[in-house]
Amino acid sequence: MKNSITLGTGTPFNLDATLGCGQAFRWEKGADGIWSGTAKGRAIQIRQDGEILSFTGADEAFITDYFALDLDLDQVLFSIDADPAIHRAVATCRGLRVLRQEPFETLISYICATNTNIPAVKKRVRLLSERYGTPLPDGAYAFPEASALAPCSEDALRACVLGYRAPYVCATAQMCADDPGWAARVAALPYQEAKSELLRFPGVGPKAADCILLFAFQQYRAFPVDVWIRRIMRRTYLPHLRERGGMSPREYEEIASFARQHFGKYAGWAQEYLYCVREEE
DNA sequence: GTCCAGGACGTGG
DNA sequence: CCACGTCATGGA
Numbered sequence: 001m002k003n004s005i006t007l008g009t010g011t012p013f014n015l016d017a018t019l020g021c022g023q024a025f026r027w028e029k030g031a032d033g034i035w036s037g038t039a040k041g042r043a044i045q046i047r048q049d050g051e052i053l054s055f056t057g058a059d060e061a062f063i064t065d066y067f068a069l070d071l072d073l074d075q076v077l078f079s080i081d082a083d084p085a086i087h088r089a090v091a092t093c094r095g096l097r098v099l100r101q102e103p104f105e106t107l108i109s110y111i112c113a114t115n116t117n118i119p120a121v122k123k124r125v126r127l128l129s130e131r132y133g134t135p136l137p138d139g140a141y142a143f144p145e146a147s148a149l150a151p152c153s154e155d156a157l158r159a160c161v162l163g164y165r166a167p168y169v170c171a172t173a174q175m176c177a178d179d180p181g182w183a184a185r186v187a188a189l190p191y192q193e194a195k196s197e198l199l200r201f202p203g204v205g206p207k208a209a210d211c212i213l214l215f216a217f218q219q220y221r222a223f224p225v226d227v228w229i230r231r232i233m234r235r236t237y238l239p240h241l242r243e244r245g246g247m248s249p250r251e252y253e254e255i256a257s258f259a260r261q262h263f264g265k266y267a268g269w270a271q272e273y274l275y276c277v278r279e280e281e
Numbered sequence: 282g283t284c285c286a287g288g289a290c291g292t293g294g
Numbered sequence: 295c296c297a298c299g300t301c302a303t304g305g306a
Contacts, residue, residue: 111289114287114289115289115301116285158302162302164302168290202289224287227287227288229287246298249296
């Protein structure tokens with residue numbers, strides 16, 4: 001590995017938890033302990049040995065930014081540590097960090113992530129990249145630009161096993177290609193307005209919008225509620241919620257606003273720690 | 282085979 | 295406002 005960063009004791013970091021928790025879909029861990037993946041047009045390999053982070057394909061500034069190593073994690077964890085349940089999650093996954101991902105990739109990825117499971121999302125994103133992304137070293141492919149995805153037919157996208165999501169990806173990619181400033185505009189807005197902007201994209205509902213805001217726009221009050229998080233929140237904090245069933249917009253907002261009140265302005269980080277330790281039953 | 286998954290959308294009440 | 299059915303796909 002060409003480059004390295006030595007993490008101080010004041011910079012807790014857990015590479016496995018960060019790349020394995022399902023926030024990014026383009027990383028794989030090899031048997032040698034090395035994670036291989038792509039981010040923002042780079043093919044990167046990275047491994048962690050205690051305080052030593054070794055990597056190729058990017059410089060120290062890029063790695064520091066992508067993994068948010070410049071953020072005071074201890075202060076974040078202290079602020080969300082509101083009860084025994086989140087305390088346990090933090091103890092288990094300590095060092096998990098919310099990435100700073102690329103907006104268009106995050107937007108399309110979370111449209112592909114509706115009503116499905118993580119392995120299937122990874123396959124869709126991989127196929128989109130291999131077929132419409134720029135080749136990178138070592139047989140990797142960058143996630144395609146909006147201008148590369150926009151001309152695709154619905155059938156071509158359906159062939160990337162997008163299923164019924166194909167027309168959503170098609171229409172959203174065209175909107176982005178026609179409006180290259182969309183991400184900069186969203187980045188400049190406060191949470192609620194930014195969320196309203198994202199909800200204009202076909203295939204983006206409340207949950208996907210919150211994921212995009214959390215993972216690509218550093219809107220840390222965003223609290224995505226999927227079936228896992230709903231289950232955890234019902235079991236731990238909101239026992240009056242129905243046992244199961246779909247989530248109405250009202251219930252989604254009830255859960256998310258409770259989380260913001262309970263965990264504070266870094267509720268999204270709490271969400272990632274809870275999601276990381278999710279269990280069946 | 283059945284059930285479920287990082288849900289969103291259209292329709293009818 | 296709400297409830298409900300539907301939408302492909304793959305893994306358990």
